[in-house]
Amino acid sequence: MSDNIITNILVCGIGGQGVMTAAEILAQTAIAKGCDVKKSEVAGMAQRGGVVTSHVRFGKKVWSPVITPGTADILVGFEVAEGSRWADMLRPGGIAMVNTIRLTPPVVSVGLFKYPDDPVAQMRAAGVTVYDFDAGAIARDLGDLRLINTIMLGAIADYLPFPAADLEEQIVGRFRARKPAMVEVNQKAFALGRDAARQSQQALAVNG
Amino acid sequence: MSAAVQAQAATRLLLSGNEAIARGVWEAGCKVAAAYPGTPSTEILENIAQYPDLYAEWSVNEKVSMEVAIGASMSGARSFCAMKHVGMNVASDAFMTLTLAGVVGGLVVAVADDVGLSSSQNEQDSRFWGRFAHVPVLEPADSQEAYEMVKQAFDLSEEFNTPVILRLTTRICHVKALVTVGERDDRAISGFKIDAKRWVLTPANAKVALPRQIAREDALRQAAEKSALNLIDPGSDRRVGFVTSGPAFMHVRDSFPDAPVLKLGFTYPLPVETIKAFRAQVDVLVVAEETEPLMENELKAAGLADIHGKDILPRLGELTPNVLLPVIAKLLGEAPPPPAAYAKIDPFPRPPTMCPACPHMGVYYTLSRLRKRVQISGDIGCYTLGAGHPWNALDTTISMGASMGIALGMDKARSEDTKDKAVVSVIGDSTFLHMGMQGLLNIVYNRGNVTTLLLDNRSTGMTGGQNHAGTGKGLHGEDAPRIDFAKLCEALGVKPERIKKVDPYKLPTLFKAIKDEIEVKEPSVIITDRPCVLSEFYDGFKPYAVVDKDCNGCSNCLNVGCPAITVSRTGIRQRPGMPDVELKFTTIDTAMCTGCHMCVDSCGPKAIVPLHALTEAAQ
Ligand SMILES: Cc1ncc(C[n+]2csc(CCOP(=O)(O)OP(=O)(O)O)c2C)c(N)n1
Ligand code: SF4
Ligand code: SF4
Numbered sequence: 001m002s003d004n005i006i007t008n009i010l011v012c013g014i015g016g017q018g019v020m021t022a023a024e025i026l027a028q029t030a031i032a033k034g035c036d037v038k039k040s041e042v043a044g045m046a047q048r049g050g051v052v053t054s055h056v057r058f059g060k061k062v063w064s065p066v067i068t069p070g071t072a073d074i075l076v077g078f079e080v081a082e083g084s085r086w087a088d089m090l091r092p093g094g095i096a097m098v099n100t101i102r103l104t105p106p107v108v109s110v111g112l113f114k115y116p117d118d119p120v121a122q123m124r125a126a127g128v129t130v131y132d133f134d135a136g137a138i139a140r141d142l143g144d145l146r147l148i149n150t151i152m153l154g155a156i157a158d159y160l161p162f163p164a165a166d167l168e169e170q171i172v173g174r175f176r177a178r179k180p181a182m183v184e185v186n187q188k189a190f191a192l193g194r195d196a197a198r199q200s201q202q203a204l205a206v207n208g
Numbered sequence: 209m210s211a212a213v214q215a216q217a218a219t220r221l222l223l224s225g226n227e228a229i230a231r232g233v234w235e236a237g238c239k240v241a242a243a244y245p246g247t248p249s250t251e252i253l254e255n256i257a258q259y260p261d262l263y264a265e266w267s268v269n270e271k272v273s274m275e276v277a278i279g280a281s282m283s284g285a286r287s288f289c290a291m292k293h294v295g296m297n298v299a300s301d302a303f304m305t306l307t308l309a310g311v312v313g314g315l316v317v318a319v320a321d322d323v324g325l326s327s328s329q330n331e332q333d334s335r336f337w338g339r340f341a342h343v344p345v346l347e348p349a350d351s352q353e354a355y356e357m358v359k360q361a362f363d364l365s366e367e368f369n370t371p372v373i374l375r376l377t378t379r380i381c382h383v384k385a386l387v388t389v390g391e392r393d394d395r396a397i398s399g400f401k402i403d404a405k406r407w408v409l410t411p412a413n414a415k416v417a418l419p420r421q422i423a424r425e426d427a428l429r430q431a432a433e434k435s436a437l438n439l440i441d442p443g444s445d446r447r448v449g450f451v452t453s454g455p456a457f458m459h460v461r462d463s464f465p466d467a468p469v470l471k472l473g474f475t476y477p478l479p480v481e482t483i484k485a486f487r488a489q490v491d492v493l494v495v496a497e498e499t500e501p502l503m504e505n506e507l508k509a510a511g512l513a514d515i516h517g518k519d520i521l522p523r524l525g526e527l528t529p530n531v532l533l534p535v536i537a538k539l540l541g542e543a544p545p546p547p548a549a550y551a552k553i554d555p556f557p558r559p560p561t562m563c564p565a566c567p568h569m570g571v572y573y574t575l576s577r578l579r580k581r582v583q584i585s586g587d588i589g590c591y592t593l594g595a596g597h598p599w600n601a602l603d604t605t606i607s608m609g610a611s612m613g614i615a616l617g618m619d620k621a622r623s624e625d626t627k628d629k630a631v632v633s634v635i636g637d638s639t640f641l642h643m644g645m646q647g648l649l650n651i652v653y654n655r656g657n658v659t660t661l662l663l664d665n666r667s668t669g670m671t672g673g674q675n676h677a678g679t680g681k682g683l684h685g686e687d688a689p690r691i692d693f694a695k696l697c698e699a700l701g702v703k704p705e706r707i708k709k710v711d712p713y714k715l716p717t718l719f720k721a722i723k724d725e726i727e728v729k730e731p732s733v734i735i736t737d738r739p740c741v742l743s744e745f746y747d748g749f750k751p752y753a754v755v756d757k758d759c760n761g762c763s764n765c766l767n768v769g770c771p772a773i774t775v776s777r778t779g780i781r782q783r784p785g786m787p788d789v790e791l792k793f794t795t796i797d798t799a800m801c802t803g804c805h806m807c808v809d810s811c812g813p814k815a816i817v818p819l820h821a822l823t824e825a826a827q
Contacts, residue, residue: 004465014558027222027384038350041224041382048590049771050560064462065350065383065455068529070548081555092549105558107597109774110766110792113556126550 006059007161008067012086013078015052018149023054029170030058033162038065074156079103084119087128096128097155099135131200138192147189154193213258217391225380228351228387230255232358237395238262238288240280242273245671246292247327248381249320253290257683266683269642270295274302281315284398286362290318293332305409307341308417310369314362320376323498324526333500334375338476342425345373345476347454351385368424379455429477437473449490451483456496456527463529478503480510496527562593564772565804567665567738570712572599573768574719582630583618587611589636590669598767609643611635616656630726634661638668638676651731652701659725660733664693667740697733706732715809749803751819754795758815761791765807772800
């Protein structure tokens with residue numbers, strides 16, 4: 001069954017950040033490419049500020065809906081400490097695409113726990129390939145924080161087993177039907193996400 | 209709306225198991241569906257509600273939902289109820305006798321187990337119910353199977369005159385996979401036919417039904433042996449073969465693509481002969497089941513001694529590939545799979561929090577002020593979070609509605625140390641209506657000394673805000689009769705002067721009400737009446753802010769537990785001859801604050817003011 005190559009993408013963040021929407025768009029893109037897909041939904045009380053993950057798996061035939069630790073091809077972190085929490089899910093050579101926003105939970109704010117100074121550095125120290133950038137800043141420049149989702153998807157678009165344009169079409173298609181006014185800004189967000197990932201990759205290459 | 213609702217036959221869609229089941233229920237021509245919410249089953253009924261031409265309701269508890277389905281089935285309608293695993297404990301009394309009487313319209317009970325315990329109070333294996341009640345159990349392994357099996361379950365139910373259990377787990381309910389949908393098979397309702405010998409289960413009538421039930425079980429066993437739901441995939445590597453069901457099948461197939469697998473979908477009665485034949489085809493047989501060794505024990509009892517199961521696999525949680533792979537490698541004497549490439553990074557935990565302005569916070573803040581004087585018997589809902597930081601003001605949680613019975617037990621079993629403590633029970637509105645109110649009646653009847661805090665937030669908050677008999681709205685959001693909790697408590701025998709309605713946002717009033725009632729040595733009820741902030745009944749107010757120069761760092765406002773309040777900086781207060789005091793100065797995230805005012809009263813120096821007052825002062 002060696003021809004059954006499965007792509008494993010783990011999307012993580014916290015409740016309300018759009019993790020589920022991003023995972024859904026990835027799944028739908030894979031379906032449009034003729035793949036079999038499985039995608040896990042939120043388990044439990046995750047909505048109220050808790051940890052949220054979605055496992056997206058696609059290929060010729062997907063059996064288990066869960067990604068085995070150490071086999072994720074891409075980790076999409078909507079929040080930087082959350083990215084670090086799941087970094088061990090990556091396979092050797094997999095990449096972590098991380099939004100550098102720091103969202104501090106109450107247990108940290110009141111001093112029961114400490115927010116790590118630099119989760120990206122921690123991941124890199126563990127040997128993980130991390131591309132990081134501030135998706136919130138890009139979204140703010142574009143005038144709508146909800147664009148973080150499109151930006152993060154744009155960021156991983158060049159690391160998927162299908163052309164970036166397919167993913168972009170999946171996102172833009174949704175807006176074309178419902179909110180045509182949002183098409184252009186989403187295209188921009190997608191492109192800026194792609195650029196940001198590329199720049200982070202180049203910076204990493206230069207710095208070794 | 210789910211894409212499945214409007215999908216034409218033969219369309220292929222990405223559906224969660226719960227969405228797929230809803231579609232299957234509708235296509236099967238089901239006419240009556242009832243449920244009480246509970247993770248991971250909740251969305252089944254929420255999706256069913258979107259289909260035309262069938263009646264669907266939120267029942268007040270799982271037992272009632274079961275009874276509604278039974279009544280509809282007796283009347284010749286295909287009927288359905290859904291619940292989480294623990295819901296079946298509640299529903300089981302009706303279920304255990306229905307199984308004797310049988311069905312007219314097909315009756316399917318979907319029970320969703322929380323394997324892996326992501327949001328429940330226990331992990332129990334609902335396949336037991338099939339054995340206990342002598343009814344068939346079908347176990348789908350993904351959304352497509354869930355959709356198909358629910359339809360087959362209706363057919364099986366009618367063919368064998370039995371209710372059928374569709375056993376689900378979180379990995380079915382909450383995983384999306386591709387499903388090809390079909391047409392609805394609409395059927396007329398035959399109507400109720402009086403038949404006392406059948407439907408009135410007196411001992412005499414039940415005695416007649418008992419042998420029929422046994423014969424039915426034997427016939428079902430034959431059907432399971434022949435069922436197309438039990439399939440052998442011969443594989444090419446016969447060193448280890450697997451007998452498995454449900455999502456465990458998917459994990460087995462994923463982990464051992466070449467292994468022979470007997471995949472069971474019709475798992476009770478267990479097709480022992482089929483399994484024995486399969487046993488002969490493999491060197492070693494492993495039974496991979498979530499979570500109890502049910503199939504394994506039955507196989508051993510049937511003479512298959514040399515098989516593996518829970519002797520090598522864990523008896524709890526999911527059998528995911530990372531669990532299976534090392535165990536089977538060891539069994540085969542192979543090297544274990546390599547560990548993950550990267551070390552685990554464990555940042556801080558991120559437990560779920562209450563929403564900003566959640567009315568429950570005021571209750572727990574107040575109880576935490578009275579902590580030394582009260583024992584707090586709790587219940588299940590968002591308010592169970594009161595057991596945690598910063599309140600630590602909930603001492604027990606066992607099962608839905610248990611808070612008042614447990615409180616009375618505590619009241620009647622006091623020691624020298626606890627004899628002067630007040631016993632308080634805390635229960636949500638949905639939980640009170642579900643199984644709670646009998647506990648209150650029992651307190652009254654047995655002259656208990658318990659103060660009950662009934663948190664009426666007009667919502668079943670924990671499971672996503674479903675309506676119930678106290679919200680004034682039905683499953684479809686339509687107006688519905690709304691129970692009056694104060695009158696209900698009065699009818700249960702609580703004296704009218706011992707029933708108080710309090711605004712939980714008014715902390716001083718709430719404090720006084722609780723303090724007064726715990727001092728009175730008779731049953732009392734305090735009803736809080738602010739809606740869940742995520743409900744349609746909630747209107748936010750204008751946000752507040754902390755005046756930094758007025759904040760003295762006492763951090764009392766943090767004890768309210770609102771996630772909108774965070775620490776801006778810390779400091780140390782040193783006074784000669786006194787221990788150092790750690791100061792935490794706070795700030796309010798105005799984007800999160802909805803102006804409930806609770807924290808304002810917790811602030812001694814009055815540093816929390818309306819945001820507009822602060823900005824006006826700055827101008
Ligand atoms: C028997 C049973 N059925 C369902 C559940 C799932 N469940 C947990 S709490 C809850 C209801 C919570 O509603 P409410 O009492 O109104 O409290 P809230 O969450 O709104 O604070 C439900 C349905 C359960 N734990 N046990
Ligand atoms: S969902 Fe409602 S009841 Fe639950 S924490 Fe939020 S406001 Fe409170
Ligand atoms: S007023 Fe205080 S307690 Fe209420 S939402 Fe705002 S910060 Fe939270």
